[in-house]
Amino acid sequence: EVQLVESGGGLVQPGGSLRLSCAASGFTFDSHWMNWVRQAPGKGLEWVASIKQDGSEKYYVDSVKGRFTISRDNAKNSLYLQMNSLRAEDTAVYYCARDGVAPGIYYDYWGQGTLVTVFS
Amino acid sequence: EIVMTQSPATLSMSPGERVTLSCRASQSISSYLAWYQQKPGQAPRLLIYGASTRATGIPARFSGSGSGTEFTLTISSLQSEDFAVYYCQQHNNWPWTFGQGTKVEIK
Numbered sequence: 001e002v003q004l005v006e007s008g009g010g011l012v013q014p015g016g017s018l019r020l021s022c023a024a025s026g027f028t029f030d031s032h033w034m035n036w037v038r039q040a041p042g043k044g045l046e047w048v049a050s051i052k053q054d055g056s057e058k059y060y061v062d063s064v065k066g067r068f069t070i071s072r073d074n075a076k077n078s079l080y081l082q083m084n085s086l087r088a089e090d091t092a093v094y095y096c097a098r099d100g101v102a103p104g105i106y107y108d109y110w111g112q113g114t115l116v117t118v119f120s
Numbered sequence: 121e122i123v124m125t126q127s128p129a130t131l132s133m134s135p136g137e138r139v140t141l142s143c144r145a146s147q148s149i150s151s152y153l154a155w156y157q158q159k160p161g162q163a164p165r166l167l168i169y170g171a172s173t174r175a176t177g178i179p180a181r182f183s184g185s186g187s188g189t190e191f192t193l194t195i196s197s198l199q200s201e202d203f204a205v206y207y208c209q210q211h212n213n214w215p216w217t218f219g220q221g222t223k224v225e226i227k
Contacts, residue, residue, distance in 0.1 A: 045156075045164065045207055045218045059214055095163055102170050104211030106154040110163040 002026040002109045004096045009114030016086050016118070022079040022096030022111055030054070030074040033099035035107060036081050038092035048094070049081065050105055063089075086118045122146050122210050126219035132227040139195040141222045143208035148188045152212035155184055155193045158221075159204045168193065169211070198224070 008020040020036070036048040049070040050059045058070050069082040079096055093115050097107035123146040133139055143153065151171040156164040166175040168184035171191060181196040195202055203226055208219040 044221050045158075045209070047209075047216045047218070050216075061215055100154075100166070100169055100175075102152075102173070102211070104152045105214075105216045106166070106169050106209060106211040107156075107164070108166045108169070108175060110165070112163055 002098065004098065004109060004111035006094065006096050006111045006114040009094065009116045011117045011119060012086055014087055014118055014120050017082070017084045018086065018116060020081040020083065020094055020096075020114060020116070024077045024079065024096075024098070027098070027109075029072075029077040033105060034070075034072060034079045035097045035099060035105065036070060036079075037095045037097050037107065037110075038090075039095070039113075040089075040092045043092075046092075047105075050099070051079070083116070086116075088118050088120070090116060091118050092116060121215055122149060122213055122217050124208055124210055124217050124219035126206075126208055126222045128222060129220070130223045130225060132225050133198050134227045135198050135200055137198050139198050139202075139224060141193040141206055141224075143186075143191040143193070143219050145189045145191070145210055149210040149212035151187045152210055153184070153186065153191045154209045154211055155182075156207045156209065157202075157204045158207065164207065167206075195224075 005023045035050045051070045067085045093113040095113045096111040098109040100108035125144045153171045155168040158164040172184045
């Protein structure tokens with residue numbers, strides 16, 4: 001059974017940092033692109049970042065470029081999101097999501113999410 | 121960036137009815153469209169990818185169609201567990217973008 005379990009969310013002040021983690025199990029982790037997708041309270045879904053199987057390619061939504069860094073450790077079956085210079089608009093539930101097998105990036109399995117709240 | 125537009129924003133339906141949700145892309149995305157279902161307090165669940173391929177374990181009452189810029193998700197006979205928000209997402213071009221969602225509520 002595919003499982004994705006996020007951790008690391010919490011309360012942080014503007015300008016602060018957080019590191020999110022996602023522990024993956026039940027599938028061959030290094031065979032899939034992995035992603036972070038977020039959802040602000042009461043709002044829709046927004047893709048945040050993606051990383052290739054070997055970590056050689058990374059993509060970010062424009063609003064987080066230069067502030068967030070996606071990474072992975074295939075030996076530990078883990079995905080990470082380092083979030084720096086946090087802003088109020090980064091407040092959201094952050095989901096770890098696995099890429100599916102068809103072309104392009106879509107999300108066939110999701111974690112339960114971890115809440116990040118940026119407040120002053 | 122490809123903009124995805126869903127309509128309507130809300131649908132009020134009764135159990136057993138046929139439901140049709142629409143999603144439009146601002147430019148052609150071939151058949152690279154996914155649909156997700158999200159219930160309150162839960163993570164989204166993949167229903168359809170490649171415009172018409174059902175994901176693992178998804179009931180046959182869910183079907184997707186379309187190509188280019190116009191897409192449809194159909195629920196053939198609405199069940200109580202289907203009341204939720206539905207999102208479309210294009211997986212043709214970076215950045216991968218979602219529609220704003222359609223809420224299917226009980227009439």
